[in-house]
Each structure stands twice: as structure tokens, then as C-alpha cells.
Amino acid sequence: MAEFAIETIALKKxxxxxxxxxALNLKIxxxxxxxxxxxxxxxKTTTMRMLTTLTPPTEGKxxxxxxxxxGESEHVRSRIGVVPQSFALLEELTPMENLWFxxxxxxxxxxxVEASISK
Structure with missing residues (x-):
């Protein structure tokens, strides 16, 4: 079990x-x-996008x-919840594209995905 819920070492974007x-260093x-x-x-938003695996860091861990x-983004995603400020994660995408995303x-x-969308 990890000691920290979130840890960053020299995280850069x-x-x-x-x-x-x-070079963000955090231990939460x-x-x-x-x-x-x-x-x-x-x-702030860029950091959250990196921590939620939506965008990769340029450097750091x-x-x-x-x-x-x-390296383990699927495990990260399965353990977090994200509530965006607006409904569409990406406003330039259509509702269908957002569901696929x-x-x-x-x-x-x-x-x-098809089965979930058709419900």
C-alpha cells in the first residue's frame, strides 16, 4: 500500500x-x-490534468x-473520480465524441462503449 495518496517528484509540463x-514536488x-x-x-488545471492521466508530463514522476x-494510467483511472467544472470535458467535441472519450x-x-451509449 502506498504511503501517499498523491506524490509528485519534479513534475513539469x-x-x-x-x-x-x-518541477512540482507534492506529498499528500x-x-x-x-x-x-x-x-x-x-x-492548477494542468497539474490536475496530469494527475488524472489526461495529459502526460513533460518531465518528472x-x-x-x-x-x-x-505507466499505470488504467489503475489510476480506476481509483479516481473527476467532476469537471462544465459538463463537456472537451467543449470542442460533440456529445457523442465526449461519450467515446x-x-x-x-x-x-x-x-x-456502443452498448453503454445505446442505453
Missing amino acids: KFGSFTAVN RKGELFGFLGPNGAG ASVAGFDIE IGELYSMAGEE
């Missing part, structure tokens, strides 16, 4: 020459209440529930 998250224990506070552009966010996040087979 760059978009071209822009560094959104720079199980049961600890933690919040990200900061102005727009501080890297992170684990959630003891699982590596890059969510199915992919949960590693669902195509037939399983």
Missing part, C-alpha cells in the same frame, strides 16, 4: 516554450485535505494511489 508547471497523505489555490495560469500516472478514459472496449 511545457507547451512549446511555455512552462505551465515547473491518505485522508489529508488539500486544495490548489492560485491565479489563472498558475498551473507522479503517482496516485501508489500507481504511476504514465470518457469510454476511452476507462479503457472500455468499443463494443462496451
